[in-house]
Amino acid sequence: MSVALPLPRRGWKLGFWSIVFWVIVALFAYVSILRFTRGLGATTNLSDRFPWGVWIGFDILCGVGLAAGAFTIMATVHIFNIHRFDPIVRPTVLTGFLGYVFVSLALLYDLGQPWRIWHALVYWNPHSVMFEVAWCVMLYTTVLSLEFAPIVFERLRLDWARRTLHLFETPLVILGVLLSTLHQSSLGTVFLIVPEKLHPLWYTSMLPVHFYVSAIGAGLGMVILESHLSGRAFGHALAMDLLEPLGRAMVVMLSVFGVLRLQGLFHNGALGMALGASYESRMFQVEFVLGVLLPVALLVWPRIRRSPRGLVFGSSLAVLGFIMHRLNVSVTGLERASGVHYRPSWMELTVSVGLVALGMGAFGLAVKYLPIFPHHGADAGHGARQPAAAGR
Amino acid sequence: METTSPPAGTWGLLFDSTMCIGCGGCSAACKEQNGLPDRIEAEPTAYTWTVVDKVGDRYIRRMCMHCLSPTCASVCPVGALHKLADGPVVYDSDKCIGCRYCVMACPFGVPKYQWDRPVPVVGKCVMCAPRIARGEPTACASVCPTGATTFGRRDALIAEARRRIAAEPSRYHDHVYGIAEAGGTGVLMLAGVPLPELGLPANVPDRPLPQYTWQVLSHLPDFIGVAAVFLFGIRWITQRRELVRAIEGADRPVEPPAGMAHPEGGRR
Numbered sequence: 014m015s016v017a018l019p020l021p022r023r024g025w026k027l028g029f030w031s032i033v034f035w036v037i038v039a040l041f042a043y044v045s046i047l048r049f050t051r052g053l054g055a056t057t058n059l060s061d062r063f064p065w066g067v068w069i070g071f072d073i074l075c076g077v078g079l080a081a082g083a084f085t086i087m088a089t090v091h092i093f094n095i096h097r098f099d100p101i102v103r104p105t106v107l108t109g110f111l112g113y114v115f116v117s118l119a120l121l122y123d124l125g126q127p128w129r130i131w132h133a134l135v136y137w138n139p140h141s142v143m144f145e146v147a148w149c150v151m152l153y154t155t156v157l158s159l160e161f162a163p164i165v166f167e168r169l170r171l172d173w174a175r176r177t178l179h180l181f182e183t184p185l186v187i188l189g190v191l192l193s194t195l196h197q198s199s200l201g202t203v204f205l206i207v208p209e210k211l212h213p214l215w216y217t218s219m220l221p222v223h224f225y226v227s228a229i230g231a232g233l234g235m236v237i238l239e240s241h242l243s244g245r246a247f248g249h250a251l252a253m254d255l256l257e258p259l260g261r262a263m264v265v266m267l268s269v270f271g272v273l274r275l276q277g278l279f280h281n282g283a284l285g286m287a288l289g290a291s292y293e294s295r296m297f298q299v300e301f302v303l304g305v306l307l308p309v310a311l312l313v314w315p316r317i318r319r320s321p322r323g324l325v326f327g328s329s330l331a332v333l334g335f336i337m338h339r340l341n342v343s344v345t346g347l348e349r350a351s352g353v354h355y356r357p358s359w360m361e362l363t364v365s366v367g368l369v370a371l372g373m374g375a376f377g378l379a380v381k382y383l384p385i386f387p388h389h390g391a392d393a394g395h396g397a398r399q400p401a402a403a404g405r
Numbered sequence: 406m407e408t409t410s411p412p413a414g415t416w417g418l419l420f421d422s423t424m425c426i427g428c429g430g431c432s433a434a435c436k437e438q439n440g441l442p443d444r445i446e447a448e449p450t451a452y453t454w455t456v457v458d459k460v461g462d463r464y465i466r467r468m469c470m471h472c473l474s475p476t477c478a479s480v481c482p483v484g485a486l487h488k489l490a491d492g493p494v495v496y497d498s499d500k501c502i503g504c505r506y507c508v509m510a511c512p513f514g515v516p517k518y519q520w521d522r523p524v525p526v527v528g529k530c531v532m533c534a535p536r537i538a539r540g541e542p543t544a545c546a547s548v549c550p551t552g553a554t555t556f557g558r559r560d561a562l563i564a565e566a567r568r569r570i571a572a573e574p575s576r577y578h579d580h581v582y583g584i585a586e587a588g589g590t591g592v593l594m595l596a597g598v599p600l601p602e603l604g605l606p607a608n609v610p611d612r613p614l615p616q617y618t619w620q621v622l623s624h625l626p627d628f629i630g631v632a633a634v635f636l637f638g639i640r641w642i643t644q645r646r647e648l649v650r651a652i653e654g655a656d657r658p659v660e661p662p663a664g665m666a667h668p669e670g671g672r673r
Contacts, residue, residue, distance in 0.1 A: 054520030061450065061517045064508035092636055094643035125503020125518065125525045132502050136483040142618050143482035143506050145625065187636045191629060205617045206480060206510045209608045221621055 034370055041367025044360045048122055056360040060353065067357040070343035071365050072119030074200055075336050076112055077150070078224070081232030082239075083109025083157060084193035091186040101255055103164055103385045104243065105236055107376065110157040115372045117154065122364050142202045149196035156189040168383050198225040204342055210350035214286060214297045215342045217277035223338075226273060230266030231335035233259050234328040241325045243380060253321060260324050264312045267331055271305040296337070296345045304334010415591060416492035416537055417471065417559035418546060419566055422596035422603065423576055425464035425553035427457050431545035438533055438544035451517040451528030455545060458604065463596060465603040466554065468545075469494060469515045469530035470583060471591030472613075477507035477516055477529075479615035485527075486516075492559070492591045493532035501526055512587050512609045532591065559591055566595050588613030 048056045059066050086105040090098050121127040133147040159178060166175040178185075201224030204211055217223065237256050278284050287297055308330040317323035348354055357365075379385060435455050436443065446453040448467060455468040475494045478486040485500035486507055496516075503525060507516040519525035533543040541547070542556035549555075555562065566581045582600040583590035586609045594600050601607035 050523060052521060052523040052525060053518075054522075060520065061508060062514070064505040064518060088636075092640045092643070094640070094647055123504075125505065126501065127503075129502040132483045132500055136485070136500050138479075138481055138484035140479045140615060140619060140622065141482045141484075141506070142622060143480060143504060145622060147482055183637075183640060187633060187640070190636055191632055194632065195625060195629070199621075202618055202621045203506075205621065206476060206614050207512075208610060208614070208617060209512060209606065218617075 034374065037363075037367050037370045038374075040363050041371070044363045044367070045122075047360065048364070053125060056358065058356060058358045058361065062351045062353045063347070063355040065343060066355055067340075067344070067361050067365055068119055068123040070340045071336065072368060073116055073123070074339040074343055076116040076119065077200060078197065078228040078231055078335060078339060079235045079332065080109045080112030080116070081193065081197055081228035082236040083112075083160075083232070084153075084189050085229050085232050086236065087160065087186045088190045091183065092190065098255060100252065100387055101236060101240065104239060104380075106157065106160050107164070107379055107383075107385055108235065108239055110154075110161040111372050111375050111379070113150065113154040113157055114375075115368050116150070119364070119368055142199050142206070146196050146199045146203070149192045149199065153189060153192040153196065156185055156192060159185055160189065164383050164385065194225065197228045198222065200224050201342075207347070207350075210347055211342065212293050212346035212349060213281040213283040214278065214293050215338075215346040217281060219273060219277055220342070223270065223273055223277070226266055226270045227335055227338060230263050230270055231332050233263040233266065234331040234335070237263070237324060237328040238332060239376075241321070241328075243376070243386070246377065247380065247386065249386070253319060253324070256324060257319055260312050260318045260327065263328065263331060264309055264318075267305055267309050271301075271309065274301065274305070293345060293349070296341050300334055300337040300341055303330055304337055305331075308334065414491055415473070415559045416532070417557065417562050417591040417593060418532070418543065419555045419557070419562040419593045419595070420466050421553050421555075421566075421569065422463050422465055422594065424551045425457065425466070426551055427459055427464040428550060429457050430548045430550060431466065431554055432456050434544040434548040435530070438536070439531075441528075449515070449517060451519040451526070454528060454530040460603045463598065463603060464553075465594075465596070465600075465605075466545075467604075468592065469532070470513050470587070471530075471532050472587050473589040473591065474587070474613035474615050476510050476512060476587070476614040479618065480506040480510045482506070489534060491537060493534040493537060494529075494591075495531045495534050496527055496529055498526040510614070512606055512614060514606075559593070562593055566593055569595065585611040587611070588616075 044056065053059055057066060057068075082105050086098060086102055089095050090102055121130065124130060133144060133151075138144050159181070163175045163178050166172075166178070198221035201220035201222070204216070204220055205218065208216055237259055240252065240256055275284075278287050286294055287301075288294070308327040311323065311330075312318045312327040317327065344355055432445075432453065432455050435441070436453070439454060441454065442452045444452070446456065448458070449456055455466055458465050458467055471488075471492060471494050473488075475486065475488050478484075478488055478494060481501075482504060483500045483502055485497045485502075486494060487497075488494045503518075505518055505527075507527060508518055516527045516529045518527055533541075533545075536543060543554075546554045546556035555565070557565070563581060563584060570577045570579055570581070576597060577595055578598050578600075580599065581593050581595060582605060583593040588611065594605065596603055599607075
């Protein structure tokens with residue numbers, strides 16, 4: 014829905030999506046004022062019993078996970094040296110960079126005193142998972158901005174700057190993979206400290222591994238979806254010869270995740286519960302069937318995987334399933350222990366939707382003004398064969 | 406993570422539900438001592454750090470348990486919460502960034518947040534740390550008319566609790582809540598029924614909760630070293646493979662396996 018942005022050739026025509034975009038932005042601005050003048054209680058449905066809601070569960074947990082495509086593709090290209098994926102490096106790095114920028118923005122809404130965010134740099138508590146996540150996210154956002162900077166330098170024709178950064182490419186990529194591995198898994202570790210509160214359908218000491226594996230799967234799914242969306246917006250078809258192997262990798266990660274989930278249930282003695290009819294069981298069933306079993310069952314077939322529609326559909330399921338899993342860990346699974354039913358307020362949802370819309374808008378602007386895609390509007394079937402697409 | 410055996414000098418509180426008459430003096434004294442707003446609330450909030458709750462015909466105090474290995478202090482990213490050597494778990498509002506991980510993680514649901522304020526901080530019982538530093542008992546213990554809340558060394562309080570149970574077994578449920586729960590707490594509770602029946606959590610593990618995350622976090626530095634070498638190693642191998650292929654390819658054009666084909670343009 015980056016189509017919200019007027020496309021270069023069409024000029025500033027006010028289409029349906031543009032109107033939707035600006036309505037969302039206006040509401041977002043209004044709620045932002047309320048949030049910072051009246052506080053969390055006046056704008057959210059959070060309480061002492063349920064102190065974390067959709068800003069943590071969706072904006073941060075899902076935002077970080079869905080941006081995992083960046084480190085996955087960077088590792089594939091620069092560490093495993095599989096250079097045929099070069100053409101998708103730039104859009105993926107852009108998505109990752111914007112993803113982390115908007116995750117950080119969301120954090121400013123969620124923190125009670127966001128102007129103190131720098132405290133994490135000064136006051137250390139190495140025993141806190143949150144401390145570790147804060148440092149990793151901050152450092153990785155820096156890495157992403159350095160991985161993104163060459164694109165800007167190329168546009169500004171700052172060749173010396175581009176060449177200087179290029180010298181550090183390998184250490185940067187490796188640092189990025191390390192930091193991502195740490196904080197993607199640590200987002201799961203955050204919930205290890207509530208063994209008595211988090212429902213056995215989701216709690217397991219393997220949560221860090223669950224979060225890491227699912228982030229790679231969903232990150233790949235997002236690369237496919239974003240190629241589809243930007244392809245629609247900018248008028249080039251999906252580069253199926255690149256996306257189909259990503260779909261395969263996603264199936265592998267989803268399957269690994271599925272096995273891990275079942276093992277977790279087995280060790281918790283919760284397999285029977287998984288088939289039950291309670292609120293949690295139902296949420297689990299939707300999450301697991303729609304988000305893991307169905308996409309694997311569909312995309313394992315070459316015919317479906319090789320058709321753009323099938324691949325996009327399967328990836329959408331995987332991404333939705335991923336979002337459900339993270340919301341189930343951070344919201345559904347904690348409701349029973351908290352004794353309250355948390356539902357986000359319309360203002361919480363407005364902030365989440367607004368940040369997604371702004372992120373898409375920023376993506377559209379970046380694609381318009383920066384050399385992100387090899388060439389707009391060209392036959393993308395050959396996009397993969399274009400030289401120097403991401404060579405920096 | 407630190408061990409669960411407390412330093413000998415750890416102060417604590419013993420609350421005996423069978424002696425409590427529900428006068429609420431502890432709650433009022435707490436408000437006065439800590440400069441909290443006067444309004445009376447049914448359950449603890451950021452502005453009311455302890456209340457006396459009535460469950461059936463029994464009374465139970467709601468307050469911070471002052472864990473020996475406090476979950477709140479472990480999760481706080483900026484170390485705004487920490488345990489003093491003599492027992493109290495205290496809070497430094499000047500450090501707090503408002504992430505509310507403490508509110509979310511505390512097994513006893515103790516830290517509360519000022520949801521109504523644009524510049525909020527956490528509120529929780531601090532076991533009258535300034536009074537303890539002056540050698541005085543907590544405000545709640547000092548005003549309790551029946552001795553239901555007693556202040557003392559934790560070891561001595563455990564001995565006293567066991568003495569009471571032994572002396573009047575029919576009066577008490579034979580369990581001192583807080584000796585083992587969450588790795589042990591500074592506040593101990595006695596009642597005529599199991600404490601979970603009066604609203605304390607039943608399924609708090611005896612293992613200190615900070616260990617659940619520390620067992621992962623403590624391995625990360627080692628992991629970073631191994632993973633970094635591993636990744637550089639893979640990069641080295643794949644680069645070399647490409648170099649070899651390039652040299653061989655220059656001598657005799659070999660068709661690489663279909664799946665491995667990559668465009669000349671991808672190379673730099």
